[in-house]
Amino acid sequence: MKYFLSLxxxxxxxxxxxxNDAKIExxxxxxxxxxxxxxxxxxxxxxxxxxxxxxxxxxxxxxxxVRLPSEKPLILYVSHVNSASYAKKLILKPEEELMLDxxxxxxxMMEEVAITAAAPIRLNGDTLEYKADYFKTRPNASVEELxxxxxxxxxxxxxxxxYQGKQVSGVRVNNKDFFAHDLTIATRNLxxxxxxxxQVIKDKGESKREVLDDSELPIxxxxxxxxxxxxxxxxxxxxxxxxxxxxxxxxxxxxFRDTLQVSFIGFANNIGKQGFDYSELSRYGxxxxxxNNRFVMYGSNGLMNQISAGINVNYDIAKKLKANLMYNxxxxxxxxxxxxxxxxxxxxIREESLxxxxxxxxxFEHEIRGFVRYYFDTTAHFSFDxxxxxxxxxAVNEGSGESWRNIDEPVTNTQYQNNNDHINHGYRQxxxxxxxxxxxxxxxxNHSLSNNQIGADNMSASLxxxxxxxxxxxxQENLRATTESIFNTTNKINLQIPISKSxxxxxxxxxxxxxxxxxxxxxIRLNSDDFENRNDVANNxxxxxxxxxxxxxxxxxxxxxxxxTVGARWLSLENKFDYYGRMDNRSNKHTYLLPRVDINxxxxxxxxxxxxxxxxxxxxxxxxxxxxxxxYTYASPYFDNVVEDQYSINxxxxxxxxxxxxxxYGRYSLSDHDVAQARTYDTENSFSxxxxxxxxxxxxxxxxxxxxxTFLQNNTWKLSYSVNYYGSWSERYSNVxxxxxxxxxxxxxxxxxxxxxxxxxxxxxxxxxxxxxxTMFQIESENFRNTTNAEHSVGASLLFSNIxxxxxxxxxxxxxxxxxxxNERQNLHILNTSIYYPVLQxxxxxxxxxxxxxxxxxxxxxxYSNTTRYSxxxxxxxxxxxxxxxxxxxxxx
Numbered sequence: 001m002k003y004f005l006s007l008x009x010x011x012x013x014x015x016x017x018x019x020n021d022a023k024i025e026x027x028x029x030x031x032x033x034x035x036x037x038x039x040x041x042x043x044x045x046x047x048x049x050x051x052x053x054x055x056x057x058x059x060x061x062x063x064x065x066v067r068l069p070s071e072k073p074l075i076l077y078v079s080h081v082n083s084a085s086y087a088k089k090l091i092l093k094p095e096e097e098l099m100l101d102x103x104x105x106x107x108x109m110m111e112e113v114a115i116t117a118a119a120p121i122r123l124n125g126d127t128l129e130y131k132a133d134y135f136k137t138r139p140n141a142s143v144e145e146l147x148x149x150x151x152x153x154x155x156x157x158x159x160x161x162x163y164q165g166k167q168v169s170g171v172r173v174n175n176k177d178f179f180a181h182d183l184t185i186a187t188r189n190l191x192x193x194x195x196x197x198x199q200v201i202k203d204k205g206e207s208k209r210e211v212l213d214d215s216e217l218p219i220x221x222x223x224x225x226x227x228x229x230x231x232x233x234x235x236x237x238x239x240x241x242x243x244x245x246x247x248x249x250x251x252x253x254x255x256f257r258d259t260l261q262v263s264f265i266g267f268a269n270n271i272g273k274q275g276f277d278y279s280e281l282s283r284y285g286x287x288x289x290x291x292n293n294r295f296v297m298y299g300s301n302g303l304m305n306q307i308s309a310g311i312n313v314n315y316d317i318a319k320k321l322k323a324n325l326m327y328n329x330x331x332x333x334x335x336x337x338x339x340x341x342x343x344x345x346x347x348x349i350r351e352e353s354l355x356x357x358x359x360x361x362x363x364f365e366h367e368i369r370g371f372v373r374y375y376f377d378t379t380a381h382f383s384f385d386x387x388x389x390x391x392x393x394x395a396v397n398e399g400s401g402e403s404w405r406n407i408d409e410p411v412t413n414t415q416y417q418n419n420n421d422h423i424n425h426g427y428r429q430x431x432x433x434x435x436x437x438x439x440x441x442x443x444x445x446n447h448s449l450s451n452n453q454i455g456a457d458n459m460s461a462s463l464x465x466x467x468x469x470x471x472x473x474x475x476q477e478n479l480r481a482t483t484e485s486i487f488n489t490t491n492k493i494n495l496q497i498p499i500s501k502s503x504x505x506x507x508x509x510x511x512x513x514x515x516x517x518x519x520x521x522x523x524i525r526l527n528s529d530d531f532e533n534r535n536d537v538a539n540n541x542x543x544x545x546x547x548x549x550x551x552x553x554x555x556x557x558x559x560x561x562x563x564x565t566v567g568a569r570w571l572s573l574e575n576k577f578d579y580y581g582r583m584d585n586r587s588n589k590h591t592y593l594l595p596r597v598d599i600n601x602x603x604x605x606x607x608x609x610x611x612x613x614x615x616x617x618x619x620x621x622x623x624x625x626x627x628x629x630x631x632y633t634y635a636s637p638y639f640d641n642v643v644e645d646q647y648s649i650n651x652x653x654x655x656x657x658x659x660x661x662x663x664x665y666g667r668y669s670l671s672d673h674d675v676a677q678a679r680t681y682d683t684e685n686s687f688s689x690x691x692x693x694x695x696x697x698x699x700x701x702x703x704x705x706x707x708x709x710t711f712l713q714n715n716t717w718k719l720s721y722s723v724n725y726y727g728s729w730s731e732r733y734s735n736v737x738x739x740x741x742x743x744x745x746x747x748x749x750x751x752x753x754x755x756x757x758x759x760x761x762x763x764x765x766x767x768x769x770x771x772x773x774x775t776m777f778q779i780e781s782e783n784f785r786n787t788t789n790a791e792h793s794v795g796a797s798l799l800f801s802n803i804x805x806x807x808x809x810x811x812x813x814x815x816x817x818x819x820x821x822x823n824e825r826q827n828l829h830i831l832n833t834s835i836y837y838p839v840l841q842x843x844x845x846x847x848x849x850x851x852x853x854x855x856x857x858x859x860x861x862x863x864y865s866n867t868t869r870y871s872x873x874x875x876x877x878x879x880x881x882x883x884x885x886x887x888x889x890x891x892x893x
Contacts, residue, residue, distance in 0.1 A: 022068040022092035026100030027061040028078055035061030036105060039080040040122045044134065045714065046073035046089065051134050052714055054121045054151050055656040059560075066657050069714060070094045078103060079119035121151070128152075128200040137192045138760065138801055140842070140887065143223060144184075146192035152654060153200075154661065154708050154722065159184035161221065162706070163200050164654030164661050169218040170203075174225055176261055176314040177324055177371075185265065186223065189236065189252050191887070196226040206373065206381055207444070208436045209496060210504050210555075225256070232256050232891045240846065240883025246271050248883065259316035266309035271850075272876050302336035302874055324371040334361040337874040341821045344867045345783040346683050346737065351411060355401030366390040380435040389426040395419070411686060416462040426452040442496040447489075454484040468686045469630055478627070479523040479531065487515045502557040506567075510549040516617045517542040517578070524627065537625040541637075542578030545614045547571065553596070565598040575614055577638060582622050586638060603653035609646050615639035619675050619692050634691035643672045659710035666703040674698040676733035679865070693735075700730035718757040725750040734784065734865040741784045743863075746774045763799040768792075775863040787863035792816040795830075807836040818861045821870040828855045842887040847880075854878035 024043075028036045041063045042054040052074075055063045068074070070092045078086040083105035092098060120134035135149040147155050154162040161168040161183070171183040173190070199222040204211055211217065225232075233256075239249040250267030267273070310328035317323055336359045344351045366389070373383040398417040404410050431447040461477040492510040499505070520538035523531040553567030574589040596609040615638070625633040648667040655661070673694055680689045708722035727748030734741050753767040771791040777784040795813035800806070810833045819826040831852040837845045858875040862868070 021095050022070045023097045024065045024068060024076070024090075024092070024100065025097070026063055026103055028057050028063065028080075028103045028105065029061055030080075030083065031104065031106050033104070035059065036080055036083070037061065038123055039063075039078055039083075039105070040119065040128075041065075042077040042079075042119070042121050043068060044075040044077055044120060045069075046075050049120075049134050050136060050714070051120045051151065053656075053659065056123060064657055068092060070096065076100070077120060078105065079122040080105060081122070081124050085119055126202050130198040130200075132192065132195045132198060139193075140838070140844075141192045142188050143190045143192050143195060144187040146195060147187060147198070147221075150198060151659070151710075151713070152661075155187075159188065161187070162661070162663075162708075163219050164652070166219050166652055166663065168221055170220045172220060172222045173261070174230070174256075175222050177312075183221075185252070190223070191234070191889070194225050194229045194232075194234070194889075195223050197224040198222075199224065206383070207434060208379065209434075209442055209444070210440075210498055228891055229889075230256060230258060232889060234887075234889040236885055236887040238883060238885035240848070240881045242271070242848075242879045242881030244877075244879045246879045246881060248273065248881075261312075261314040263312045264310070265312075268307040270303065270305035271879070271881075272304050302334055303876065304332060304334050306330065306332040320375040322373045324369070326367075326369040328365075328367045330363070330365040330367075332361075332363045332365075334363075335359070335874075338871055339873075340869060340871040342867055342869040343821060344681075345785060346681060346866070347782055349405060349683050351403055351405055353401060353403035353412075355399060357397060357399035359395065359397040361393065361395040363393045364391065379437075381433075383430075383432045385430040387426075387428045389424070389428075391422075391424045393420075393422040395422070410467045412467065413465040414462055416460065418461075419459045421457045423455045424452060425454075426450065440498050444494045444496075446492045446494075449489045450487070452484075452486045454482075454486070456480075456482045456484075458482070464630075466630055466686055468684065470685075472629075473527075474629055475525075475527050476628070477525040477531075481521040482518060484518045485516070487513070489513050503555070505552060505554040507552045508549070509551075510547070512545075512547040512549075514545040514547075514614075515542075516544075518617075519580070522627070526629070534627060537623055537627050539620075539622055539625075540580040540582065541617075541620050541622050542576075542580070543615070543617050543620065544576040544578070546574040546576075548573075551594075561602065563598075563600045565596070567596045569594040569596075571612060573612060573614065573641060575641070577620075579622050579637060583637065590641060592643070603651055605648075605650040605652075607646075607648045607650075611644050611646065613642045613644065615641065616675065621692065630686060631688045631690065634689065636692040639675055639692075639694055640673065642674070645670045659713070661706070661708050663707075664703070664705040666701070668699065668701050670697065670699045672697055674731075674733065676735060677865075678735035678738075680737050695733040698731040698733070700728070702726075702728045716759055718755065718760075720755045721753070722755075723750065723752045736783060736866045739781070739783060741781060742778045743784070743865075744776045744778065746772070746776075748772050761801050761803070763801075764796065765798075766796040768794045773862060783866040785863060785866075785868055787861065787868055789818055789861040791818070805838055809834040809836075817857075817859055818870065819859060821861075821868065823861075826857075828857060829853050830856055839884075840886065842889070844885045846883045846885065848883070849878075849880050851876070851878040 026041075028039045028041070030036045035057075037057055037059050039057045039061070040054060041057065043052045043065055044050065045052055052068070053065055055065065057063045071094065072091065074090045074092065076088045076090055086103065086105055088100075090098070119129075120131050122129050130150050132146060135146060137145050137149070144155055144159070147153050147161060152164050161171075168183070170177075171186040173186060201220045201222055202217040203220040204217055233254065235251065235253040237251045239247075241247050246269075248267070248269035248271055250269075251264070253264040255262045308328065308330045310326065313323075313325045315323050315325075336357075338357050340353075340355045340357070342353050344353075368388045369386070371383070371385045373381060375381045396417070396419055400415045401412075402410070402414070403412045428450040429448070431445075433445045434442065435444075436442045458480045459477070460480075462474075464474045464476070466472050466474065490510065490512040492508060494506055494508040496504055496506050519540045520535070522534045522538050524534045525531045549569050549571050551567060551569035553565060556564045556566070558564075571592045571594055572589065573592070575587060577586040579585055592610075592612050594610045594612065596607075598605065598607045619636065619639065621633060621636045624635050627633075646667060646669045648665070650666075651662065651664040653662050673696060675692055676695045678691050678693055682688070704724075704726040706722065706724040708720065710718075710720045712719040725748065727746065729744065729746045732743045732745055734743060749769065749771045751767065751769040753765055755763065755765050757763040769792070772789070774786075774788045776786050793813050793815040795811065797809070797811040799810075800808040811831075813828075813830040815828040815830060816825060817828065818824065832848075832850050833852065834846060834848040839845055854877055856875055856877050858873045859871065860873075861870045
């Protein structure tokens, strides 16, 4: 049967290719008969004006198209920013190879077509522009659906966008920030019908800096709206109710005027969504969003109830003055219930443990951002970006645990509860100034500052029975109040001096200050009702890092398409350790020479750099601590700076002929030392000690990549394939009972997907994914155990659009994952469906069934030091939801 299906698939694909077997080659010249480089050549289906493919001419004016449809009316369209557009009608014969080697812009050829419309795709300087009207979408389609049709752009299921293999970092509307912290708010909530032109910009901001190598500039999409919508009110509302008391609701309201954009967003739900997205299937319940541009505590597990609201205002106050104001409020409540198993090995002794934990967290956040940019003239500008963050988090954790040996030999039994109140008041600002002089020298000044004041009150209570520690019962309660301060500021002055069109250099100086401090107030109750002051073991500490850089950087492009950057920084780094009178304060000062080299050639980029990092503040322990009766923590008040060498290689290439993009990134880093944890554990009485200590050199490797290939893209069929991966490998020292070992830890994933679409009515997307984490110790030992955890998932999504007005999204995933400490396995069948039906012109009803088989589960297996762990966590399970969404659009005043 499987061979029969494979044969049918081969015949089907061959039939598709049989209709796309023609080829066109050509050359484009300017009016003076010189080869015209970077002209945009598009192939358009005459019947429906659909853009089938496009290419840019090379330095010799050449272009080439393969696998074009035969016996269908086509238009060859050529545009260049300095020339009038040109078009030619074509009907290619099967397997024809047409040669057009004399296209002269502003000239005349047979069958030339009068041009009255804008080019479907054109290159305007370094900006690529797509005319949206040439890419047909369904009624009420989102911008994301429009982007899926644009050649060279790839849109993934999580909403991320790639242009020729490089990830898009932001989306703007009319060249203004639109909730810049989450680009999917624009792509998934704005209608495609509003858009006139989609621009792909290599963004260097407002800077006039000369850039010889633009391959590393961030990619930004700018959505230029049609003129009739420049004065418009538009947006949408939605609301849904579901079984198991699940719900979601939200609104996005926009008022756009010539110089003013006002947008409001608000949502509330308890299905794990962290953003404004009406369809949750592409995100399996909405996990993976960070609406307020910060990590949240729930990870990918647990249950979450949240309310969020924000407003974004862009205002061009005057021609020279532009401003942005954003406010966001977030209220989140998390509930997590987990079960954890572990095994620890001490030669012939194996200790096992089982624990349960329940936690409730409430978090309240306010974020205010104000941005102003002023243009003195065309050569100078100033900008200020300020942010205020206020947050308050309250958490309650409680649980129990036990450990034993040999099934019936108890070691510990515990019950615990923690209450934590955490307040963070933060402020950040960035100031930039730039001036370009008549001799083309460019002077820039950059200033950044951040200040966080953190207060935390923690109560931890535990009742522990230690069977080996004289069978003692310890009732202990700790009250700990901590105040922290983190202050950072950086000031940098840079002067760029151009020598020629192919050579320029920078000289710069930079001063940075990082100041961290922490003070504790500790009260303890131990087997009594009275609290005792234990500030003698409080970890009061401070660390001030002062960086001073002087350096130069040379940017050279003596060979065409081979930009080279060579530079060096001299660093003076001073560290001042403050021990608050517990011991004599300590300081050190060192100097370093930090070179940097970057070479870019035909998509390859090879780099080397050296950097220095001061010791980590959180690893410092000032005094010995006997706060807990069965353990002792030794002081580790001082560590050296870490010197790191980094080598990287990057390859990023889009092949126009093959409609394929290839991206690869690899990095190797070598640190001269690291900090590890050492632990002793007395198996006779279960007493332990802990300390941090400095170890030898460690290295790490990281790699990621993506390959995507479009096989077909016409008005009937679309067929594409993509695979992406990431992997990281690193070394970590472990020391248990004076036995030291080094773990090689690997984390990685591979995801494959095929996208097959018929007339944009039916889309089928099979996929396969593998996630792997592995720990291998360099020295074979009875205590340090190697572990491997692999998770496989195979499935598919099926989408039907406009089937008697209905739209259907359905997904199925078979997930094979670990289910026990001894590597037991389980299969999960995750099935989801959503059905949409349009009502009231701009409205839509939605019915969603999430996790229909009620099998969704989360588990994790890992190894650290001499311990292996397995955990399961409460996660979002089956619900059935009915909802409604309504869009609106009005134009004029």
